[in-house]
Amino acid sequence: MRCQEIRLTTVPTAEVTAANFGVFESDAGEPAPGEVLVGVLRLGLNAGLAHRLGGEGTAYGPGVGVGDVPTSDAVVEVLDPGDSDLPTGSLAVGKVPWCSAGVVEAAELHPIETPAGEDELNAHLTILGHVGFTAWTGMIHLGEVRAGEVVYVSGAAGGVGSCAVQFAKATGATVIGVAGSAEKVTLLTEVLGADRAVNRHDGPAVDLLREAAPDGIDLYYDNVGGEQLEAALDVLRPGGRAIICGAVSGGTRSDAPANCRNLIHRELTLRGFTVTAHESLRGQFESEVGAWLQEGRVRSVHTMFDGIERVPEAFESLLSGGSSGRLIVSMASRPG
Ligand SMILES: NC(=O)c1ccc[n+]([C@@H]2O[C@H](COP(=O)([O-])OP(=O)(O)OC[C@H]3O[C@@H](n4cnc5c(N)ncnc54)[C@H](OP(=O)(O)O)[C@@H]3O)[C@@H](O)[C@H]2O)c1
Missing domain, CATH: 3.90.180.10 (Medium-chain alcohol dehydrogenases, catalytic domain)
Structure with missing residues (x-):
């Protein structure tokens, strides 16, 4: 053929x-x-x-x-x-x-x-495929997002990010997303249900995040690394968590954030993961997210x-x- x-x-x-x-x-x-x-x-x-x-x-x-x-x-x-x-x-x-x-x-x-x-x-x-499973593993399984928490997602309008935002919302969290255009900001707030969204080209990441989350964040879902990770380490509340999923902003290299010491002073937790190591959870993901999809809570x-x-x-x-x-x-x- x-x-x-x-x-x-x-x-x-x-x-x-x-x-x-x-x-x-x-x-x-x-x-x-x-x-x-x-x-x-x-x-x-x-x-x-x-x-x-x-x-x-x-x-x-x-x-x-x-x-x-x-x-x-x-x-x-x-x-x-x-x-x-x-x-x-x-x-x-x-x-x-x-x-x-x-x-x-x-x-x-x-x-x-x-x-x-x-x-x-x-x-x-x-949402039911590889990117959905990645977002679910990071946000729900490892991030253990809880209702009422303030969550920040970078690359939020991308494949993984758009699922991560929706899963955090379905759990009852307050979600702030960052993306790279006015259209994507509108998608985040009007379609995906984010409570607030910022355009990363509007200023330094840390300033935009502080404005969007004046009382700090509890959980950061990182798709990009770089400036966004550094901003999150400055704005996470004491005891906060960051889930490290990707580092696209670094191209082929990925620099450590300059403010790593915040991990010590604020007792922060950084958790990286590779979704392929969590394949045994796929059935649980499919049944949970499949139900959310049926109920119209995610798309x-x-x-x-x-x-x-x-x-x-x-x-x-x-x-x-x-x-x-x-x-x-x-x-x-x-x-x-
Ligand atoms: N850990 C795992 O097991 C696993 C599994 C799958 C994927 N990943 C990783 O997860 C990440 C997201 O994957 P994806 O499929 O969602 O990719 P994607 O659809 O391309 O989304 C990534 C987003 O990153 C943003 N971005 C690009 N360059 C940037 C920069 N310099 N600074 C800040 N943001 C930038 C872009 O959005 P804006 O321009 O709108 O900001 C883009 O939409 C990737 O790093 C990928 O390698 C990890």
Whole structure:
């Protein structure tokens, strides 16, 4: 079966752009024992991949060299189940190459019910998917957010951040989000239910946070590191907690905050995590967040691009902060 795939064509020397990738015709291949041929319906893109282009692997996957096809989590349709017991035409989520169709390990696929509509289909890549599970692990499981607490979320309109904000709200916390544009600030307060939101380009992070939280914060959910982490360490109340999820603002390096001594004087706790180490909690996450979704207390937030040929453009847009929520590329309509 013929397919299209996206390969890295040049290693980025500075900013990653669409020009670092190309679209190529290829053969999807035949499933060997233990493998399944799938068609990709929706592909979710992750900013963290940028760190692996032309470089070393991380906990999330191997380094990506010139000629390699990157991978992401996706909603797929089973085209040829091989020797697996997955029915032809059934849907699943899993990590797949950036392609229109390809062969993947059956064990890597997580079957899902055929969704009732587009929103439910996309939710498997947002609030019910990898970014949702990341936000739930950090905010609910490790952050132990409680009703009445004041919570600050950076990268709050991004894939993980938009879920973290909603989970803290669903728990009854007061939530302050920071994002990079007036449109995202409006999304945070008007759609995601944040109590207050600030535009990080409006001034020094610590000043904006002090204004938004004059009595301090109890919990900080960090997606970006850098100036935002430093601001949070200055504004956290004694005994406060910070959950360290990501450090996108540092590019490939990540400096320690200059005010680390606040940890001592205010008895603060910093807790980093890698979501893949918490896979055993996925069932608990799915049932809790699935119920919130049914009750309309949380929703899928994403920016959609159409067509595999737009994957490079979509990835550039993700890295330049042009998207809200999870960035999803629609490759084909869902069956039926
Ligand atoms: N620990 C884990 O297991 C785990 C799992 C998944 C993801 N992550 C990490 O979680 C973070 C968020 O992932 P995501 O998928 O939500 O990414 P995302 O959708 O790209 O969101 C990240 C947000 O960071 C903001 N940002 C970018 N550059 C910034 C800068 N210089 N200073 C401040 N903010 C900046 C951007 O928002 P604005 O421009 O609107 O501010 C962007 O929306 C990433 O660091 C990712 O690597 C960690």
